[in-house]
Amino acid sequence: MPLAPSETKPETLPSYLPLSELTYIVQTGRIPNALLFHGPRGTGKKQAALFFAQACNCRANSGRPCNTCVSCKKISAGVHPDMIFLGPADNKKIITISQIREIGGIIASRANEAAFRMVCICHADLMNPQAQNALLKMLEEPPRRTFFILAVERTAPLLPTILSRCRRIDFQPLADHEIKTILCTQYGLDPETAHIISGTAGSDLDQALRLSGLNKGNAPDHKSLRAWLIKEICGFLTTPKHQSGFKGLDLSRLLSARPEYIHDAMAVIRTVFRDFCILKYMPDKIVNLDFLSVFKDISKVHSYSRILTWITLFHETEKRLESNSGTRLTLDRFFLSLSLFE
Template sequence: MSDFDQEQYQASVFLELTHIIQTNKIPNALLFSGNDNTGRKKAAFFFVKGCNCLANAPIACNACKSCLKIEAQSHPDVLCIDLQKDKKIISISQIREMGLTISSRPNEARFRMVLILNADLMNNQAQNALLKLLEEPPEKTFFILIANKTSLLLSTIISRCRKIKFKPLNDKLIEQYLINNFNIDRPFARIASRTADSDIKKAMMYSNLDDDENKTDWIKRRQWLINTLAGIITTETSDCISKTLMLSQKLSLNPDLMDDTIAIMKTFFRDLMIFKVHPKKIVNLDFFDTFADINRMVRSNKFLEWTKNLYETEKRLASNCSLRLTLDRFFLKIVTNKGNGVYD
């Protein structure tokens, strides 16, 4: 969605930030939580522009020297920290380097901003280094932390931040956006929007709207993965262990696709749980007969257990456990806990 749409959708957030600017009570740190692509980075630059606008308008004028530099991301007092290329964590060295930079006074800004993207991906050492800076922040400097999973942040960091939550985009809003702007068929727009977990860019990628020719065809990958998972569940235990390990091996060969793979698996196991109660509300309606077959064969109490195991697997992967071993562990739990033969 366009930045304008994001600003309109998150109107309450932008009003709160405007109020902070107008009262000139700038917090030492703010924590922007929520999903990807909900306007959090735009809000950070909206805020720093408002704090430093030379026109002294109620909100940033977007025309003065300060606003133009910030908009062009060339302002010397706006620092951005993010994952370095091919890295999965923000390291202590990045935080220490930033600390040295802000140890001196700002160059020209009234308020200097340190923006930490993916703040929840700081390792413990980096978080502890940041905590020291938050405890004794440099003069005229504020921090904005953008995080998807605030549970991964130290409670002491969270307690020092003013918390601002960005609401997720509505599934139906994303679905209609795909239909109106890209002529995506409604059934698949529905699947893509619900699998993307309120992330419009992921929904577009799932609809094969990404311009990158190297991207894997997500539509085909989804069909293959759901068929494979269904096959493992409906096959006798003695016959499917090798298939399970082969699946684990194949998935582990593409670590960059793991987040999207987990997203598909979440919808699959969610659909298993709700099928008996609300069969028409499953995400993967094109696999309706498959879910009907599995529900006839397997006791429903297993579905909740498998779903819990999947979320535990996601946590393990987020903490940098071995991809292959973690997947082996998850799939073997399904095989060994589904019992032998047909249920009910």
């Protein structure tokens, strides 16, 4: 069923989002039947959808949310009955026709209280063809005062007929130093923590907010996860070869036991291998500066070509995890490959 909106409040949205374009749409009074929010993961598409929904329904009628009226507060708190969020079901990689039909049943009746009802489909590029065709019928004959927002990373999987019915708004990725600035200036994080989190999340602002505890959702305690995982990886890389395979399989087992944490865990592992890669040339630029001395000791016993191979194996593993490969088998393969590599 519909997903809960992000806990990040729209009034705290950073200025890099295309809010001026969304504000202009509201001020003209010409709300499109469908908007396509296109951009990489973590560029604030869901937050912008909340901003737009608030602006469309705000009692102040200024084109921007007042954040004080009943409508704005309900949308911000995620309790407005007419703000519908949809995404892939738990542990699924697609949005199915049954999910779209369920939404169709909901919007067939009048909105409860909104001036404009919103249906936001997160990861709309994961709709299968049957789901897209079902959605197309709704876009062709949308209910009165109901608009759709399709948030996507890619447009290629979508039907041309769907794309032609959407007003496209592009979202640009952020550099990690820009995310660091946002975390420090807008959310009050200390520079050291912001450096680690922004380096771990890369251009993914959503992940950065989750890791910082500002947008928790189902996120682990990043500080504890990171410290434990880096120590485990360092222990694995310094274990004698005849024992490293067993240690790697045990680490794979522990990670696979919490599949909801895999994305964040892999982000931490990525920073470790990246740090090893640049340590020789730019030690002050590594993400995990608090592990600098440990990383230096480990790098002394491994050649640079071996470290580059670690990076290659890691990227292959990421791709497998993003596909339909089983988590446990994929991680087993990764750690065994690391332990067997000469």
